[in-house]
Amino acid sequence: MKKSIKNYNLDDLKEELKSINEKPFRAEQIFKWIYQDKVNSFDDMTNLSLELRKKLNDNYDLRNFKIVNKLESIDGTKKYLFDVGDEGNLIETVLMSYHHGYTICVSSQIGCKMGCKFCASTGIPFSRNLTSGEIVEQVLAIERDLNLRISNIVFMGIGEPLDNFENVMKSIQIINNPKGLNIGARHISISTSGIVPKIYELADKKLQCTLSISLHSSNNKTRSSMMPVNDAYPIKELIKACKYYIQKTNKRISFEYALAKDNNDNLDDAKELVKLLDGMLAHVNLIPINQIENGNYKKSTNENIIKFRDYLNDHGIVATIRRELGSDISAACGQLRRQHLKNK
Numbered sequence: 001m002k003k004s005i006k007n008y009n010l011d012d013l014k015e016e017l018k019s020i021n022e023k024p025f026r027a028e029q030i031f032k033w034i035y036q037d038k039v040n041s042f043d044d045m046t047n048l049s050l051e052l053r054k055k056l057n058d059n060y061d062l063r064n065f066k067i068v069n070k071l072e073s074i075d076g077t078k079k080y081l082f083d084v085g086d087e088g089n090l091i092e093t094v095l096m097s098y099h100h101g102y103t104i105c106v107s108s109q110i111g112c113k114m115g116c117k118f119c120a121s122t123g124i125p126f127s128r129n130l131t132s133g134e135i136v137e138q139v140l141a142i143e144r145d146l147n148l149r150i151s152n153i154v155f156m157g158i159g160e161p162l163d164n165f166e167n168v169m170k171s172i173q174i175i176n177n178p179k180g181l182n183i184g185a186r187h188i189s190i191s192t193s194g195i196v197p198k199i200y201e202l203a204d205k206k207l208q209c210t211l212s213i214s215l216h217s218s219n220n221k222t223r224s225s226m227m228p229v230n231d232a233y234p235i236k237e238l239i240k241a242c243k244y245y246i247q248k249t250n251k252r253i254s255f256e257y258a259l260a261k262d263n264n265d266n267l268d269d270a271k272e273l274v275k276l277l278d279g280m281l282a283h284v285n286l287i288p289i290n291q292i293e294n295g296n297y298k299k300s301t302n303e304n305i306i307k308f309r310d311y312l313n314d315h316g317i318v319a320t321i322r323r324e325l326g327s328d329i330s331a332a333c334g335q336l337r338r339q340h341l342k343n344k
């Protein structure tokens with residue numbers, strides 16, 4: 001089987017080229033063709049010898065994703081459903097347009113093992129991890145399709161990025177490389193449901209990525225009822241890992257909190273949250289929960305959401321309410337894929 005060329009970071013590609021008796025600097029040329037010129041074929045890499053182009057054609061794969069479906073929201077958000085090429089596996093990627101540029105929300109796995117009760121990805125059986133090349137290709141495919149440059153990446157699509165740690169790290173190396181996609185770590189957010197040992201591992205890498213923690217509740221009973229991962233890594237351990245991350249990286253952590261009516265949205269919950277995050281370098285991102293089909297959670301009222309935010313702000317916790325984008329095109333995690341599979 002051909003090896004996917006997009007799975008190599010620049011150093012690995014240099015080694016790979018050496019192993020086929022080619023000069024390592026060719027790796028930089030190939031990187032530029034793929035990530036900056038965005039060519040579709042090795043034959044288009046005109047500064048490589050015909051012999052090298054043949055070797056590449058024979059042994060490596062530069063395959064691009066096929067767009068299965070593309071939806072556009074009235075707010076400009078675009079949602080892509082890609083066929084990644086094996087067994088009709090499908091993934092979702094969302095592009096959001098903000099005044100400061102384009103942000104892409106990438107998937108890290110096909111399906112998810114975490115089983116969060118409020119998430120549309122739950123119920124999609126876990127199939128496999130995405131490779132680093134497939135993570136990067138989501139960015140490339142959209143840049144190619146719309147002829148634009150993406151400036152920010154969030155790992156908030158389908159999957160748990162810290163459950164696919166190696167491939168996610170390698171994709172970030174390709175994304176960061178000035179000869180690759182050249183998007184700085186500061187413009188990348190990794191969102192996790194809270195896999196504690198991996199948070200320590202990430203902290204030790206001292207990347208400048210933003211870490212987002214899907215907290216959703218400050219007490220173990222409610223959090224466990226929403227997120228089974230909390231049984232393995234309860235809140236106290238999670239917060240300890242977060243403090244370690246802050247100490248190692250000096251970066252503020254973003255806590256995601258999806259507000260569901262009568263579940264985690266009253267002032268006692270806000271009080272508990274203030275206590276939990278007291279003195280931490282943190283920001284709270286409040287999200288009106290996206291109601292999924294057959295789901296048990298209902299969106300909080302606007303009034304409650306504002307009260308919740310104001311309580312946090314008045315007690316020294318910086319909190320903002322996330323603008324809902326793309327709700328008319330089922331932009332929430334897993335919804336498009338779910339619909340597509342159902343229609344089939």
Ligand code: SAH
Pocket residue numbers: 114116118119120155156157158159160161191192193194212213214256258287288289290291292332333
């Ligand atoms: N597995 C990772 C990243 C994917 S989910 C994680 O858990 O963080 C990305 C974000 O969307 C998470 O904060 C998740 O909790 C949130 N999310 C999932 N379903 C949601 C829904 N129905 N409403 C609001 N937020 C949701």
